[in-house]
Amino acid sequence: MALGKYSRIDNNRRSSLSYCSTVTMVVFVALCLVGVWMITSSSMVPGQNDVPAQENKNEVKEPVTDSMASNTRQTDSTESNARQFEDSPGDLPEDATKGDSSENNDNNNNNNSAPENQEKKSNEETNQEVQQTQDGETEGGDSKTQNAESETGETKSGDSENDSGGRGGSEDNSTEKKTDSDDNEKKSDSDEMNRKSDDKGDKKSDSDNLEEDEKKPDADNNDMKSDNSGETKDDGQIEEKVDETNKKESDNSSDEQKDGGKATNQSSNEVFPLGAQSDLLNETTTQNGSWLTQAAESKNEKEAQQSSKQKSEYTWKLCNATAGPDFIPCLDNWQAIKSLRSTKHYEHRERHCPEEPPTCLVPLPQGYKRSIEWPKSREKIWYYNVPHTKLAQLKGHQNWVKVTGEYLTFPGGGTQFKHGALHYIDFINESVPDIAWGKRTRVILDVGCGVASFGGFLFDRDVLAMSFAPKDEHEAQVQFALERGIPAISAVMGTTRLPFPGRVFDIVHCARCRVPWHIEGGKLLLELNRVLRPGGFFVWSATPVYQKLAEDVGIWKAMSELTKAICWELISINKDTVNKVGVAIYRKPTSNDCYEKRSQQDPPICSQSDDPNAAWNVPLQACMHKVPTNSSERGSQWPEQWPARLEKTPYWLLNTQTGVYGKPAPEDFTADYTHWKRVVSKSYLNGMGINWSLVRNVMDMRAVYGGFAAALKDLNVWVMNVISVDSPDTLPIIYERGLFGIYHDWCESFSTYPRSYDLLHADHLFSKIKNRCSMVAVMAEADRILRPEGKLIVRDKVEIITELEKIARSMQWEVRMTYSKDKEGLLCVQKSIWRPKEVETITYATA
Ligand SMILES: *[C@@H]1O[C@H](CO)[C@@H](O)[C@H](O)[C@H]1NC(C)=O
Numbered sequence: 001m002a003l004g005k006y007s008r009i010d011n012n013r014r015s016s017l018s019y020c021s022t023v024t025m026v027v028f029v030a031l032c033l034v035g036v037w038m039i040t041s042s043s044m045v046p047g048q049n050d051v052p053a054q055e056n057k058n059e060v061k062e063p064v065t066d067s068m069a070s071n072t073r074q075t076d077s078t079e080s081n082a083r084q085f086e087d088s089p090g091d092l093p094e095d096a097t098k099g100d101s102s103e104n105n106d107n108n109n110n111n112n113s114a115p116e117n118q119e120k121k122s123n124e125e126t127n128q129e130v131q132q133t134q135d136g137e138t139e140g141g142d143s144k145t146q147n148a149e150s151e152t153g154e155t156k157s158g159d160s161e162n163d164s165g166g167r168g169g170s171e172d173n174s175t176e177k178k179t180d181s182d183d184n185e186k187k188s189d190s191d192e193m194n195r196k197s198d199d200k201g202d203k204k205s206d207s208d209n210l211e212e213d214e215k216k217p218d219a220d221n222n223d224m225k226s227d228n229s230g231e232t233k234d235d236g237q238i239e240e241k242v243d244e245t246n247k248k249e250s251d252n253s254s255d256e257q258k259d260g261g262k263a264t265n266q267s268s269n270e271v272f273p274l275g276a277q278s279d280l281l282n283e284t285t286t287q288n289g290s291w292l293t294q295a296a297e298s299k300n301e302k303e304a305q306q307s308s309k310q311k312s313e314y315t316w317k318l319c320n321a322t323a324g325p326d327f328i329p330c331l332d333n334w335q336a337i338k339s340l341r342s343t344k345h346y347e348h349r350e351r352h353c354p355e356e357p358p359t360c361l362v363p364l365p366q367g368y369k370r371s372i373e374w375p376k377s378r379e380k381i382w383y384y385n386v387p388h389t390k391l392a393q394l395k396g397h398q399n400w401v402k403v404t405g406e407y408l409t410f411p412g413g414g415t416q417f418k419h420g421a422l423h424y425i426d427f428i429n430e431s432v433p434d435i436a437w438g439k440r441t442r443v444i445l446d447v448g449c450g451v452a453s454f455g456g457f458l459f460d461r462d463v464l465a466m467s468f469a470p471k472d473e474h475e476a477q478v479q480f481a482l483e484r485g486i487p488a489i490s491a492v493m494g495t496t497r498l499p500f501p502g503r504v505f506d507i508v509h510c511a512r513c514r515v516p517w518h519i520e521g522g523k524l525l526l527e528l529n530r531v532l533r534p535g536g537f538f539v540w541s542a543t544p545v546y547q548k549l550a551e552d553v554g555i556w557k558a559m560s561e562l563t564k565a566i567c568w569e570l571i572s573i574n575k576d577t578v579n580k581v582g583v584a585i586y587r588k589p590t591s592n593d594c595y596e597k598r599s600q601q602d603p604p605i606c607s608q609s610d611d612p613n614a615a616w617n618v619p620l621q622a623c624m625h626k627v628p629t630n631s632s633e634r635g636s637q638w639p640e641q642w643p644a645r646l647e648k649t650p651y652w653l654l655n656t657q658t659g660v661y662g663k664p665a666p667e668d669f670t671a672d673y674t675h676w677k678r679v680v681s682k683s684y685l686n687g688m689g690i691n692w693s694l695v696r697n698v699m700d701m702r703a704v705y706g707g708f709a710a711a712l713k714d715l716n717v718w719v720m721n722v723i724s725v726d727s728p729d730t731l732p733i734i735y736e737r738g739l740f741g742i743y744h745d746w747c748e749s750f751s752t753y754p755r756s757y758d759l760l761h762a763d764h765l766f767s768k769i770k771n772r773c774s775m776v777a778v779m780a781e782a783d784r785i786l787r788p789e790g791k792l793i794v795r796d797k798v799e800i801i802t803e804l805e806k807i808a809r810s811m812q813w814e815v816r817m818t819y820s821k822d823k824e825g826l827l828c829v830q831k832s833i834w835r836p837k838e839v840e841t842i843t844y845a846t847a
């Protein structure tokens with residue numbers, strides 16, 4: 001059976017081990033063999049000292065596009081796809097890129113019948129499947145078969161901090177080394193294996209795995225580290241199951257097998273499900289045996305190391321731009337900004353991306369330190385990470401920011417919260433109990449957020465705030481927010497729509513945001529109307545609400561007329577006496593009655609053809625979209641209360657629609673969630689050497705249904721879900737389940753400051769964009785966005801993984817783990833503090 005996989009622990013520190021004397025190795029291997037011979041039921045797996053799981057059983061998803069089906073069904077599918085995902089972003093082609101399959105097989109595929117079943121099943125499926133082949137990618141149907149045929153392997157995942165330490169004991173050194181060489185060997189094989197999938201390579205890697213397994217118990221026995229075993233098993237048996245199609249059957253059987261394996265404490269069972277194991281044994285009998293394989297591995301290991309030394313076909317330079325360490329390519333394009341004809345509508349704060357995205361690396365500010373951990377970061381951050389004093393000078397008296405020694409501190413909250421943001425938050429809830437933070441209200445938009453204290457404290461009420469502010473004279477406010485571990489993006493209410501779908505925010509909040517809502521036919525307020533859910537609230541606490549200066553009174557009058565004209569009902573106008581601010585709360589209607597009853601159709605209703613979800617570079621228009629009334633249409637009902645909302649399949653996902661992975665949409669949605677829960681709990685939480693208590697700002701660069709973010713719900717993180725503009729528009733689904741996200745084109749830079757995320761997750765992103773733009777530029781962007789020591793997890797085709805790994809190494813990133821199986825791979829890399837010496841001056845970004 002075809003089986004190609006490799007896994008590798010990669011750690012610079014370990015390379016020296018490979019030079020250890022062959023004598024030692026030979027002796028050890030001999031010992032191992034003897035050990036295996038004698039103690040066949042030994043159960044221990046090497047323990048770890050300070051690092052979570054080093055062992056993984058990772059299964060990587062497989063693409064499942066049936067190429068035949070795609071040819072025959074293409075026409076159909078394009079149509080239906082267009083119908084079903086009509087939420088397509090803006091003017092970009094609707095591309096239903098289909099990525100990954102849901103049907104992956106896992107453990108029990110060794111059962112001969114499994115492939116057949118799967119094939120049958122998938123054929124059925126592809127009959128209804130929307131083939132999404134606009135990008136011309138067809139990932140052969142054979143992958144399914146292969147997948148089905150492949151079996152679970154035990155993998156060691158790398159981790160890192162101290163692998164030899166992790167393994168403990170001196171004998172373990174050799175185990176380590178062996179693993180290492182093993183893995184490398186497999187890796188060097190992998191290309192070939194992937195191309196050919198030939199029996200030989202596969203068998204070989206199988207035997208390698210087996211050998212590993214045989215040896216580990218042995219090493220452990222020598223070690224006598226039995227106390228670790230229990231723990232290790234939990235951590236270590238990491239499994240990513242991707243089977244979603246045959247969920248019932250395979251889940252059942254594989255779980256059974258897994259549990260059985262764990263329960264029996266039999267080393268071999270523990271590592272392999274029963275069936276897979278026998279298959280492996282079967283195959284080893286045809287092998288040369290460990291000795292020779294081992295030797296070959298070592299040889300290949302050396303070769304691999306050689307070649308990794310030659311790596312640098314990529315050369316990196318440091319970006320020299322006026323913005324220095326805070327360079328945001330699309331917002332600091334001075335060349336474009338200078339040539340603007342007008343800046344009246346804040347055009348100069350909007351995105352102006354360079355023709356070619358930069359491929360240089362952004363410098364680090366002097367004295368940069370690892371960001372303070374959440375929740376402490378909400379109160380204080382390192383001054384040298386964001387060395388801007390202007391805001392403190394400007395806003396110090398308003399209690400925003402203070403420079404306190406080597407920290408910047410955020411006492412109390414932002415502008416209007418002299419006495420605490422939480423008081424203000426609770427005051428809003430008291431004013432309008434329907435708001436019910438953390439239940440009815442879950443996802444809000446905070447306009448002109450300042451340092452995002454409001455959003456920061458809303459976490460205490462289980463509310464997610466998408467905060468934005470322009471990159472303007474209030475130097476770096478969004479950067480402060482991100483450094484504090486509070487979600488925010490750089491954006492402005494300018495001439496184009498905000499990069500969000502229509503009708504997704506439960507509340508839009510604006511405190512002292514000084515946006516001229518009332519001018520130009522209320523264009524800007526109508527943009528808020530677009531993104532606000534029917535029945536959602538607009539919370540406005542600005543001086544016109546509670547001050548009596550002539551200007552304020554004028555604005556209040558204009559606002560009153562405008563809100564009336566757009567049928568927003570003034571629910572409450574109230575004063576937070578503690579914070580001394582007045583708050584006006586409006587509600588968007590849930591029906592079209594008011595719109596129709598207006599004596600003047602001004603502002604007008606948008607034309608039927610105007611898609612409220614089209615938001616990528618779409619100019620603002622002073623019109624209103626009708627409220628959906630069809631009960632099967634999104635926006636006609638309020639979502640479930642949080643947290644039920646997270647798991648609930650949105651009522652407007654219909655069985656007649658086809659999901660991104662090819663199944664009926666509701667099923668697709670559920671399967672995706674199940675998949676990510678499993679991957680996260682079985683692999684990401686323990687198997688990658690990621691210390692999640694150091695992770696706060698997370699981005700899923702290709703989010704689909706937001707399953708990854710949903711699976712991280714119980715961690716103290718927030719996830720920015722990004723929907724590529726050339727992917728099916730599933731962003732409304734993400735919002736419906738109480739998560740948030742944004743549209744973006746990864747061929748451009750993201751509207752965030754450098755060093756703002758702790759973890760990036762890219763599931764089949766790079767293979768999708770490879771055809772449109774340079775992977776090097778996207779990696780340079782990933783480097784820009786990531787904080788030093790931040791991680792990037794990539795799941796993609798093996799050739800992509802291989803390429804990315806090379807790029808990552810050339811940036812001196814630490815490769816934490818690579819794993820691949822069949823044609824799919826998994827890579828975890830960690831950004832380092834390294835910066836290139838050579839400098840590249842970015843002329844367009846020079847003021
Ligand atoms: C393997 O397939 C046979 C026949 O279809 C079935 O009876 C058996 O339960 C399967 N075993 C597993 C482990 O799935």
Ligand SMILES: *[C@@H]1O[C@H](CO)[C@@H](O)[C@H](O)[C@H]1NC(C)=O
Nearest residue numbers: 049050161162163164165166
């Ligand atoms: C890691 O290994 C190095 C030497 O290989 C050792 O000095 C260090 O103490 C180890 N760290 C841990 C945490 O075991």
Ligand SMILES: *[C@@H]1O[C@H](CO)[C@@H](O)[C@H](O)[C@H]1NC(C)=O
Nearest residue numbers: 017020024164169170173174
């Ligand atoms: C294993 O590691 C220890 C400590 O790092 C070292 O002293 C010992 O020589 C190593 N053993 C072998 C066989 O490499």
Ligand SMILES: *[C@@H]1O[C@H](CO)[C@@H](O)[C@H](O)[C@H]1NC(C)=O
Nearest residue numbers: 247248249250251252253256
């Ligand atoms: C799981 O397996 C058990 C026993 O093999 C069977 O009784 C049960 O129906 C199966 N469950 C599912 C969901 O297939």
Ligand SMILES: *[C@@H]1O[C@H](CO)[C@@H](O)[C@H](O)[C@H]1NC(C)=O
Nearest residue numbers: 043226229230262263264265
């Ligand atoms: C597995 O082995 C450990 C350590 O020997 C033991 O504590 C545990 O109870 C065993 N588990 C089972 C299910 O037998």
Ligand SMILES: *[C@@H]1O[C@H](CO)[C@@H](O)[C@H](O)[C@H]1NC(C)=O
Nearest residue numbers: 001002278279280281282283
């Ligand atoms: C395992 O051995 C059996 C009997 O020798 C054979 O029928 C089967 O094809 C073998 N399996 C593999 C995967 O080679």
Ligand SMILES: *[C@@H]1O[C@H](CO)[C@@H](O)[C@H](O)[C@H]1NC(C)=O
Nearest residue numbers: 203204286287288289292296
């Ligand atoms: C066994 O080893 C020999 C010599 O290294 C090699 O040519 C042969 O392909 C190996 N056989 C297997 C099944 O790996």
Ligand SMILES: *[C@@H]1O[C@H](CO)[C@@H](O)[C@H](O)[C@H]1NC(C)=O
Nearest residue numbers: 320321839840841842843846
């Ligand atoms: C960076 O760019 C500026 C403006 O073009 C230039 O004056 C300066 O010399 C450059 N710095 C380096 C180190 O090249």
Ligand SMILES: *[C@@H]1O[C@H](CO)[C@@H](O)[C@H](O)[C@H]1NC(C)=O
Nearest residue numbers: 426429430433436437438461
């Ligand atoms: C909001 O107000 C309602 C009604 O007064 C109350 O039941 C609820 O606990 C409040 N929620 C929060 C988060 O303050």
Ligand SMILES: *[C@@H]1O[C@H](CO)[C@@H](O)[C@H](O)[C@H]1NC(C)=O
Nearest residue numbers: 629630631632633634654656
């Ligand atoms: C509501 O929408 C569904 C699905 O789009 C459609 O089949 C149905 O006819 C619509 N109902 C009404 C009353 O328009």
Ligand SMILES: *[C@@H]1O[C@H](CO)[C@@H](O)[C@H](O)[C@H]1NC(C)=O
Nearest residue numbers: 050051052373691692693694
């Ligand atoms: C993770 O980081 C926290 C905070 O720095 C630290 O206390 C903890 O020991 C770390 N955990 C691991 C497993 O390294």
